[in-house]
Amino acid sequence: METIRLTMAQAIVRFLNNQYIVFDGKEQKFIKGFFTIFGHGNVLGLGQALEQDRGDLEVHQGRNEQGMVHTAIGYAKQKHRRQIYACTSSIGPGAANMVTGAATATANRIPVLLFPGDTYACRQPDPVLQQVEQFHDLTLTTNDAYKAVSKYFDRIYRPEQIMFSLINAMRVLTDPAETGAVTIAIPQDVQGESYDYPISFFNKRIHRIERRIPTEGMINDAFNIIKNKKKPFIICGGGVRYSEAGDALKEFAERFNIPFGETQAGKSTVTWDYPLNMGGIGTTGNLASNVLAKEADLIIGVGTRYTDFTTASKWLFQNPEVEFLNINVASFDACKLDGVKVVADAKTSLEILTIRLQKEKYKSAYTNEIRDIKDKWNNEVNRLFNVKYEDKFIPEIRGHLDDKLEEYKDIQQSSLTQTRVLGVLDDILDDSSIIVGASGSLPGDLQRVWRPKEPDTYHMEYGYSCMGYEVNASLGVKLAQPEREVYAMVGDGSYMMLHSELVTSIQEGAKINILLFDNMEFGCINNLQMSNGMRSFGTEMRHRNDKTGLLDGKLIKIDFAMNAASYGCKTYTVRTEEDLVSAINDAKKQDVSTLIDIKVLPKTMTDGYESFWRVGNAEVAEKESIINATEELKKRIDEARRY
Incomplete structure (x- = not known):
């Protein structure tokens, strides 16, 4: 048998370079490349292998481990799961950061391949930097957290084990019924250990994604x-x-x-x-x-x-x-x-x-x-698209903050409503543009009112509803379809949660557009608590009040445009419809990533329309409004007894 001596990490890179899929008779390379954040747990192993001979694999530098996995998910989703990226991190916090990304992929049945670094298999330097020691079980590491969120998990203790592990990884990644996150933990010492691998292991492999025929x-x-x-x-x-x-x-x-x-x-x-x-x-x-x-x-x-x-x-x-x-x-x-x-x-x-x-x-x-019924709904969408602050007495728009709207209006220096902004965007974005979303109130509005005019232009992660997906996945979508404009629709809360790969988009010259809806609160959760009898508590962006000791003081004013400008983005601040139209038209002309900071009023999203959502209401409470909401919830639950 002809062999070649390689490190385990070098074997990974050579193997991944030769994986292909065939779907409906069309063949293409399956692994596009790697997103990397190097640390002591992977830079001298997998990092060395990629630096020495990465083959056709593209290597991108991530900024946050969770963010780069979201980018990989966005890419694979937009490619209909036909092509993917792998991601690698160091051990410890870097590996732990990727766990959320793994969960997002698995919940949405999207293939991603993860190589977190791991502690030493030989255990001689233990406890190594960033190692978590569990006294009762020394085999446990940070990477065991992946077992709950991966469709396939393995840890490599000897370099020859990678052969069977990679073959199984491809099995899961290319199976539409089983796909999700695949995690192969690679201890940093084993990454550099060598083995005489059979040459045949690196031959071109074609994985057929077959259409399963019903019996x-x-x-x-x-x-x-x-x-x-x-x-x-x-x-x-x-x-x-x-x-x-x-x-x-x-x-x-x-x-x-x-x-x-x-x-x-x-x-x-x-x-x-x-x-x-x-x-x-x-x-x-x-x-x-x-x-x-x-x-x-x-x-x-x-x-x-x-x-x-x-x-x-x-x-x-x-x-x-x-x-x-x-x-x-x-x-x-x-x-x-x-x-x-x-x-x-x-x-x-x-x-x-x-x-x-x-x-x-x-x-x-x-x-x-x-x-x-479709005509009736289209008329309602047209109404929502044209709701303005001056339109008084609209209960689903004014909601629970009638007494605070003027405060928000004054601090934002804006009277834009969220549905009106969506109406303007629906009218002026190019038909081929792709919008990306994931969390907050925007997914509800977008599922209801957004009007995709071309196929595959609506990209929503809602299986895990992961805050921080929007900006980072938009980069993946742009890499998948570079000829299209890509718009991340994101709330202020989700933007602050994670937008790390916006910098990567600048680095790569992969222009994305961030449409940031700043309503100075976690809007959908504020809606949830208040519609179930609570008062606003811990969901508005406010300073602590010295008198009450609670976060119900003055609103926190943030200049998100200034933040993105510091990264190198072209930015805009929008407070009027005219500002919005001007910003969108100018953003279309830019070659660099853009951020449009849209100041909108809270409680100006959609709600209702013969819908229900079961939540965990309190059965004991001092407020009568909470008890009433719980009783109403129980009635709905009785109507929904299905298995």
């Missing part, structure tokens, strides 16, 4: 449940997008006159103006989708995980005759809500079902309901 029995089950239903409703999940099944979904829906709603991951698989696309569904869904879903006698979930936001905590589906048909590559998801299971590829399944139902001349019983 005849599955199709029969699906046909039998559909044929007797009068008002089915489809949920378009992220699996439709990754399967590239948008056209198949439209064909299926149109032939049988079946409306569909979108999850956060599924939104923009089909453009907003398609007549049967009712838009966002669930807790942050809109009136059209939620009304039709409540009345449906069959829910056809295609590529959805049925999160609590999609199902409105299992409350949404109110028809006593409702049943569920689930088309999903993952059997775990296909069996949810006790549905009829089609464990197969979304595109293939829809195409086969279309042929079968056509033969029987199936048609839903909908008449004008679909058009009427």
Whole structure:
């Protein structure tokens, strides 16, 4: 057997350079490159290997370990999981920082490959710098935290072990049903240890991502449940997008006159103006989708995980005759809500079902309901897009802060409402632009009102709703589609949580645009506490009050434009509609990353529309308003008893 002597780290790099995937007959390289933050736990091992011979791999310098993983997730998601980045960190805090990124990837079923450094396998220098010692178990390290958030985990104690580990890593990363974060912990001494590896281990490997074909029995089950239903409703999940099944979904829906709603991951698989696309569904869904879903006698979930936001905590589906048909590559998801299971590829399944139902001349019983409810919702969106501060007495806009709006207006020197800003952006952003979001009140507004005009232009991480994803993932999206403008829509709270890779975008010349909605609070959580009987507590950006001892003093004023300018961004501060239009038009002309600091009023987001979300209310409290909210919650829970 012909061999080559390499360090374990060098073997990793050479192996990754030769991994390819084939999907629908198209071959491409699977590993695009590495995001790195070097420390003593990886710089002389994996760092040396990348410096010596990185092959075709692109190496990017990260600024925060969590941030660079978010960038890798954004890239893989925008590439429909067909190409990915690997990430490496040092041991200790660097490795711990990547854990949140791993959880974000796994929750969203997005492939990322992580190589955290680890403590010495030989244990001779123990405790090494940044090592956490557990007296009862010396095998535990920081990296054991990855086991809860990775789809595959391994720790390499001998250099030859990396061969089997990498093959298994590719197995998981390229399996649509199993994919997520793959973590291979690499002790810093073993990274530099050598072994005579078989040359054949580094041969070109092609991993086929096959479309799983449904069995005849599955199709029969699906046909039998559909044929007797009068008002089915489809949920378009992220699996439709990754399967590239948008056209198949439209064909299926149109032939049988079946409306569909979108999850956060599924939104923009089909453009907003398609007549049967009712838009966002669930807790942050809109009136059209939620009304039709409540009345449906069959829910056809295609590529959805049925999160609590999609199902409105299992409350949404109110028809006593409702049943569920689930088309999903993952059997775990296909069996949810006790549905009829089609464990197969979304595109293939829809195409086969279309042929079968056509033969029987199936048609839903909908008449004008679909058009009427969509028209009603479009009128409501137009209203929301034009709500201004001067429009008094709008309860969902004015909310609980009527007495404080003037204070915010004075400190912000702005009277912009969040929905009006979104209306302006919807009008002036290029149709091909990609918007990126993840947390706060913006995902709810965007799922409800944003109107994607081209496919794959809505990029939302809401499986983990990870604050700090937006800016960093936008860099990944830009690397995936450099020809498009990319806009991170982010609140002030999430921006302050993490925006490290904004600097990397400057370094790489990969222009991204940050649309920062500054409402001086954690808006959606402030809404949550106050709508459930609490007062505002710890969710507004305020100084401590010497009299009360609480954080209810004066508002904290922050110049986010100045912050981003210090990194080298082109920046703008927006307080009027004219400012906003001017800033967007000028930002389009820039070659460098931009940040637009948009001062908006709190409580000017959307809410309601036949939605519900189960939360953990207090059953004992001094305030009557909290007890009342808890009693109302219990009624909704009783209506949502599903397994």
